[in-house]
Amino acid sequence: MLSNVHSKKRLQLFLGLIIGIVFGFFLQKGGVTKYDIILGQLLLTDFTVLKIMLSAVITGMIGIHLLKYLGLVQLHIKPGSIGTSLIGGIIFGIGFATLGYCPGTLSGAIGQGSLDALYGGLVGILIGTGVFAAIYPRIEKTLLQIGSFGELTIPDVLRVNPWMVVAMVSIVLIALLFVVEKLGL
């Protein structure tokens, strides 16, 4: 691994900025910085978001597992629980549809001049994360721990070689994209 590069703090801040610029450029070119396209996905009339996400996941998954096999990267699995992913995920979805942007695409929307994202969404997200920080001590050891499973991966659960899962997930997601295209969505 490029440990000497990873430990240079200032360089890393710069690299974060560069990766962000490329990411933002892609998001805007993909159209997902627009409220209309995100709501189109949630109303199931426009499948741009799904197409972008699934092709990113397939490409990313194969590459990251190959780089890991070569010893060039390590995984960063978020630990989780039913309490965090299920309850948090449902709350997130309600906000996602109401706001019409997620934190990343909201940042992109601000860059393209969407004022509802800047004055509404951004201010709201800052309040929401602040409120969460305030109540965190009260739920940290209770609600967030329900059904805790730690840093678990799908290959761990199935007790198979990660490549088996990479192959299966790739096939299923590519098939799903074919169906979406076939249906003209």
Added chain:
Amino acid sequence: MEWLMMKQWSPYIVGIGIGILSWFSFLISDKPIGCSTAFTRTSGMIERLFSGKRVLEKNYYVRFPPIVDWEWMLVVGVIIGSFISAKLSGQFHMQWIPDTWSSTFGSALITRWLIALFGGVIIGFGARWAGGCTSGHGISGTLQLAVSSWLAVICFFVSGIITAMVIYKIIP
């Protein structure tokens, strides 16, 4: 260079591009792409302006100190990158009300502002509760085959689809 000025690229080109970008993110920064902790940190910075250093002792800010880090810079980069893309294609313009919104709810600025603000509070709160957003869980977590991320992203979309259909009165 005409392709840089195009309004929209194929979603597959964009998706593959983001996938390749994630390789570089792991390789050169040892970090998955994510966005929502940057908002937590900014919120902590603002809180610090009002209530001083004791903010740093809050449990959550001990975990995510209110400082400028890699992911914070990434979010700044997203704003810049989107601005560049929009400028190149002539799509940059100040707009308060999205078209889909105004065609159903009219063009009253205050309504859209309040709903966006409310939605922002909920998604910010939910993103931190879930421990990630559409980037951190939805792309970076799922591509690593993390159970927490697959579960979260399924909930994001199921809940998002139901909510959107209620808002747009497709389901009662």
